[in-house]
Amino acid sequence: MQAIYTALFGLLGLALGSFLNVCIDRLPGERSIVKPRSECDACHRRLAASDLIPLLSYLWLRGRCRYCQTVIPKRVFLVELASGAALAFLCYRYGLTAELGITGFWALVFIVVFVIDLEQGLILNKVIYPSMVVALILAGFFDPPWMEGWIFVPIASAALGGAVGLLMFWLIAVVSGGGMGWGDVKLAGLIGLICGFPLVLLAVIMGAVLGGLAAVGLLVARKRRWSSGQTIPFGPSLAVGTMITLLWGGGISDWYIGLI
Ligand SMILES: [Zn+2]
Structure with missing residues (x-):
């Protein structure tokens, strides 16, 4: 069971990593993190669900926007990877406990702090x-x-x-x-x-x-x-x-x- 939970939390981390990328892009400005839905920063085309699959979309599109070919920062991929790896590791370490919830939450917050401070x-x-x-x-x-x-x-x-x-x-x-x-x-x-x-x-x-x-x-x-x-x-x-x-x-x- 532990292996299944670890895998599930890894997938949850990947999905949350996509959301963290939105937070990292939008929080330094005055933009909302929930609206509008995800779009390309360069051409503002609304992204389809198939453009938003963590890790895979980035690899499949070779790190470029499907519509305008603008380069997507490597950070998008790395944040998804880091957040997936973090939640998988923490689940492996703590099992389904309060510690998993607490350390998982702080890991995600600190990924956002890390990247925004590094970039800006x-x-x-x-x-x-x-x-x-x-x-x-x-x-x-x-x-x-x-x-x-x-x-x-x-x-x-x-x-x-x-x-x-x-x-x-x-x-x-x-x-x-x-x-x-x-x-x-x-x-x-x-x-x-x-x-x-x-x-x-x-x-x-x-x-x-x-x-x-x-x-x-x-x-x-x-x-x-x-x-x-x-x-x-x-x-x-x-x-x-x-x-x-x-x-x-x-x-x-x-x-x-x-x-x-
Ligand atoms: Zn674009």
């Missing part, structure tokens, strides 16, 4: 604020494994985590004089609400380190250059750091405490 250098309030409300509600009703084993009840752990994340990144933003954007500060607060205290520390430090390494790597490879005062997008690395923390954070912090 934006972390949107309309993504972060509603997510903060959801994180608080979830902490009020569930006791996920990453919040277990500490003296706090989950809602207190979430509130403290949110405050710590916000404060840490606010300090970094002030000290770095613009090297980190305010969107990252709010995102760190959200991550604290999701991971709780103390795992927020692991998530944001891992995110900051991964982001710094990626920036240095790109700089060395001369793929991208940063002038002084320009902000490095930390959203993608914070998103990755948070998902690693939710899945393996308990083990990582036990291992670290074992070292010292």
Whole structure:
């Protein structure tokens, strides 16, 4: 049965990945994510159901619009693949549990955060604020494994985590004089609400380190250059750091405490 559920959640993830692409395209503007139905961004022809099959349509059309031949970004394919793989893996890992629902939801939110920040250098309030409300509600009703084993009840752990994340990144933003954007500060607060205290520390430090390494790597490879005062997008690395923390954070912090 587990294999069947894993496959079904993989398919669900592929379908939701198509919806995430719509969110990624439309949320940075003022466009609705439900209306109008999907259309080509270049020629505005309404897309048929056969153009909207996750992964397969992209491969079949060789990454171009059926009508005007405009190139469809590779990201469309990659987002569908990532979201399908994420839900399949999480179902395999957690089975049909509340943890599957919670980590699956955050995986999808963080795919959106990751791609919008990478493409546009934006972390949107309309993504972060509603997510903060959801994180608080979830902490009020569930006791996920990453919040277990500490003296706090989950809602207190979430509130403290949110405050710590916000404060840490606010300090970094002030000290770095613009090297980190305010969107990252709010995102760190959200991550604290999701991971709780103390795992927020692991998530944001891992995110900051991964982001710094990626920036240095790109700089060395001369793929991208940063002038002084320009902000490095930390959203993608914070998103990755948070998902690693939710899945393996308990083990990582036990291992670290074992070292010292
Ligand atoms: Zn077109």
